[in-house]
Amino acid sequence: MAIAEPRKPEASNVLAASVKMTGVNKHFGSGLKRVDVLRDINLEIQAGEVLVLLGPSGCGKSTLLRLIAGLDSPSEGLVTVDHEQVTGVDERCGFVFQDPRLLPWLNLQDNVAIGARSKRNQQEILELLATVGLGGFEKHLPRQVSGGMAQRAALARGLAGHPGVLLLDEPFAALDALTRLRMQDLLLDVTRASGATVVLVTHDIDEALHLADRIVVLADRGRGIDEIVKVNHPRPRDRSHPGLAPLRTELLSKFGIHP
Ligand SMILES: Nc1ncnc2c1ncn2[C@@H]1O[C@H](COP(=O)(O)OP(=O)(O)OP(=O)(O)O)[C@@H](O)[C@H]1O
Numbered sequence: 603m604a605i606a607e608p609r610k611p612e613a614s615n616v617l618a619a620s621v622k623m624t625g626v627n628k629h630f631g632s633g634l635k636r637v638d639v640l641r642d643i644n645l646e647i648q649a650g651e652v653l654v655l656l657g658p659s660g661c662g663k664s665t666l667l668r669l670i671a672g673l674d675s676p677s678e679g680l681v682t683v684d685h686e687q688v689t690g691v692d693e694r695c696g697f698v699f700q701d702p703r704l705l706p707w708l709n710l711q712d713n714v715a716i717g718a719r720s721k722r723n724q725q726e727i728l729e730l731l732a733t734v735g736l737g738g739f740e741k742h743l744p745r746q747v748s749g750g751m752a753q754r755a756a757l758a759r760g761l762a763g764h765p766g767v768l769l770l771d772e773p774f775a776a777l778d779a780l781t782r783l784r785m786q787d788l789l790l791d792v793t794r795a796s797g798a799t800v801v802l803v804t805h806d807i808d809e810a811l812h813l814a815d816r817i818v819v820l821a822d823r824g825r826g827i828d829e830i831v832k833v834n835h836p837r838p839r840d841r842s843h844p845g846l847a848p849l850r851t852e853l854l855s856k857f858g859i860h861p
């Protein structure tokens with residue numbers, strides 16, 4: 603069976619949420635074993651914005667996402683979503699991981715339904731699956747679909763709870779290059795339609811330039827934000843637009859690569 607074309611998503615009435623981090627520090631362990639990971643993070647993410655986090659391995663990107671999701675708490679400082687303090691995991695944030703993390707004994711429809719938390723109309727789940735191009739695969743088990751399709755299901759699961767913020771931690775890293783490009787466009791389509799703010803971690807500078815309204819570059823572990831780069835290009839973006847070249851060069855040189 604060929605993979606279905608994603609259906610044009612319907613606009614939803616979910617309101618994007620804003621995120622604010624104020625004076626956030628995060629360390630793990632104590633005494634001689636203390637590791638400082640994030641330092642003095644002050645960041646305001648506008649409702650509806652696509653914010654991309656870039657930075658060297660181990661600098662704290664996943665940790666920062668986990669703090670917004672309420673999967674972990676800051677050592678100092680405050681994290682709010684829509685001006686309300688994050689005190690634990692709640693329905694305001696959806697999460698998509700690097701690997702799909704689908705339950706192998708549940709079909710795709712039931713896996714996506716898990717993201718809905720409260721019981722959601724099965725028709726809505728089917729529509730969400732169609733939106734990510736999985737119409738006709740609802741009853742397939744995860745092992746019966748490709749890696750890209752499983753990751754589409756994970757994206758649908760992340761959106762199933764109508765989150766105001768969708769957090770994605772290197773969601774396309776395990777996919778082949780072409781599937782990855784298609785998933786980037788799909789992500790923009792479905793999150794624009796769902797009305798979610800997007801915070802995405804990637805190591806891929808071109809992915810960041812294609813998706814982001816702003817790119818937050820984190821410095822090495824324990825040093826906090828290095829720079830915030832605004833990407834002022836209208837969408838849909840042409841990946842080879844010459845206007846993106848200076849930003850690409852600037853970001854590459856930050857990572858010690860001189861084109
Ligand atoms: N629960 C934990 N206990 C102790 N140390 C931790 C914990 N979680 C993360 N760390 C440490 O915090 C640092 C940052 O980890 P994090 O996973 O946020 O980095 P990252 O920027 O996402 O890296 P990568 O690009 O490799 O995914 C690492 O040194 C890691 O070992």
Ligand SMILES: [Mg+2]
Nearest residue numbers: 663664665771
């Ligand atoms: Mg990480």
